Amino acid sequence: MxxxxxxxxxxxxxxxxxxxxxxxxxxxxxxxxxxxxxxxxxxxxxxxxxxxxxxxxxxxxxxxxxxxxxxxxxxxxxxxxxxxxxxxxxxxxxxxxxxxxxxxxxxxxxxxxxxxxxxxxxxxxxxxxxxxxxxxxxxxxxxxxxxxxxxxxxxxxxxxxxxxxxxxxxxxxxxxxxxxxxxxxxxxxxxxxxxxxxxxxxxxxxxxxxxxTHSRDALLWSQWRDETYWDLHRVAEKHRPDGGAGKARAMGLSQKPEALSWRTVRDAIADLPDPELQPARAHDFHDHRFQPGARSYPGHTGSPLDEPAKTLKAGVHGVPGGENMLRRPDGSIRYFTVRESARLQTFPDNMIFHGSWTETMRQLGNAxxxxxxxxxxxxxxxxxxxx
The missing domain is CATH 3.40.50.150 (Vaccinia Virus protein VP39)
Known part of the structure; x- marks a missing residue:
């Protein structure tokens, strides 16, 4: 070795x-x-x-x-x-x-x-x-x-x-x-x-x-051309985003990309209960607790559920809200939990982190x-x- x-x-x-x-x-x-x-x-x-x-x-x-x-x-x-x-x-x-x-x-x-x-x-x-x-x-x-x-x-x-x-x-x-x-x-x-x-x-x-090995075009194809992404996650058409520029780009692709699809926030956390809407179930998962106080402001509107997350940030003075937030399809927002952030950074699920939420997010944001x-x-x- x-x-x-x-x-x-x-x-x-x-x-x-x-x-x-x-x-x-x-x-x-x-x-x-x-x-x-x-x-x-x-x-x-x-x-x-x-x-x-x-x-x-x-x-x-x-x-x-x-x-x-x-x-x-x-x-x-x-x-x-x-x-x-x-x-x-x-x-x-x-x-x-x-x-x-x-x-x-x-x-x-x-x-x-x-x-x-x-x-x-x-x-x-x-x-x-x-x-x-x-x-x-x-x-x-x-x-x-x-x-x-x-x-x-x-x-x-x-x-x-x-x-x-x-x-x-x-x-x-x-x-x-x-x-x-x-x-x-x-x-x-x-x-x-x-x-x-x-x-x-x-x-x-x-x-x-x-x-x-993965590409944005492959993700867009799976969402807007063959729709396998939505089928995999059992998302009804009425609950899907409108697609916007991404959908237009997908429709302009001449053939299915050979690369694998970019992985999205939904891909990473779909099996975890929402800690704000299902707090009792969320307690079954370590480091998966709702953190209040998320707010949106220009340039910091959170990570859409059906795209890869924006870059997680550590911040000089605490955690900048918009870069470490989930934006649901209905436009509502909340902070990512520690467990969700660890998923986005591909840490093992059974790994635990020391310190307050802000301190732990600093560790994850620097990783x-x-x-x-x-x-x-x-x-x-x-x-x-x-x-």
Missing amino acids: MRSVELFVGAGGLGIGISKAGFKPVAVMDWDRWACDTLRENKERGLEPVRDWPLHEGDVRQFDFRSIVETVDLVTGGPPCQPFSMGGRHRAFLDSRDMFPQAIRAVRELQPRAFIFENVKGLTRSSFANYLEYIRLQLEHPDVVAKLGEEWLDHLARLEDHHTRGRTQGLRYRVIMRVLNAANYGVPQRRERVFLVGFRSDTQVEWHFPAP VPCELGRVVAIGVRDKLLLS
């Missing part, structure tokens, strides 16, 4: 995906108490695959990666993304929460055969272009370390010189980057994340990101969907097995 190290694990979305792809973590770490409490409780309950995770709670900046004696095949993680989030303060390299330097240090000290790092799409904003290139070049040449007191732009220039000289000595990685939409890989949520994947140069691996992590990790695993 191949070994991995998972940084900034949070509630475990990417880590669960990595483990399900067949990697055995030799170290899993995060500094957040609530997230670590979530993982500890699920470890104690024997939940696969977190049951055997060697969890380290603390500041990664204080962790000695050379204390890991096993050979590491893969380093993964989502360095805290607040500096780059579209909803954050956009401070990037001036933000002390930027943990990419620690991710790069882990690669330098562990020298894994490959790594997978992810972050929010906001990292690709034009205003961060130079810093993103700085991150990429450091990952390609992790042993070209910044000198004491060296400004990052000076270090970037030195990395550019080193890179263009084309030297083959030293620790080198071949790095590629792409923004992936989780909905295109079977996750019931439109969630875009940027992935940076690298292979150590001596592996001689040729690799590309996995092709999408990578488990299924998206698994799909990317399987592609990396298959190449490593052949190298």
Whole structure:
């Protein structure tokens, strides 16, 4: 079995995906108490695959990666993304929460055969272009370390010189980057994340990101052409939305798409009772409680039941209502429960989360969907097995 190290694990979305792809973590770490409490409780309950995770709670900046004696095949993680989030303060390299330097240090000290790092799409904003290139070049040449007191732009220039000289000595990685939409890989949520994947140069691996398996057009076809979607969910015609632009697009398709259908909110939660309308039945499901106070306002109108959810958000000050709400076909709204949000992030149904509703939604809103992590990790695993 191949070994991995998972940084900034949070509630475990990417880590669960990595483990399900067949990697055995030799170290899993995060500094957040609530997230670590979530993982500890699920470890104690024997939940696969977190049951055997060697969890380290603390500041990664204080962790000695050379204390890991096993050979590491893969380093993964989502360095805290607040500096780059579209909803954050956009401070990037001036933000002390930027943990990419620690991710790069882990690669330098562990020298894994490959790594997978992810972050929010906001990292690709034009205003961060130079810093993103700085991150990429450091990952390609992790042993070209910044000198004491060296400004990052000076270090970037030195990395550019080193890179263009084309030297083959030293620790080198071949790095590629792409923004992936989780909905295109079977996750019931439109969630875009940027992935940076690298292979150590001596592996001689040729690799590309996995092709999408699901599509919007396939969903629209199933809703408005052959209507199998409504039949599956037993939705009478009078209870269906009018379709609008989606229906018009479906009618313009010349043939049935070969891809699988995007998964919708209804696909994800149809078997769960509505916690507002059926509170007694909802109590049979863990973390499935009605949360009052949802409100709609321009630009934040919730996620329609028959589309993939909008991106779940963590928020800087609590949870922004419109991004974490369900919009029923009749136009009424309510917050997603923790259990529903976990479904939208493809966490295991028997996983429980620690903290208040707001704190738990923060953990979920910061997570990578488990299924998206698994799909990317399987592609990396298959190449490593052949190298």
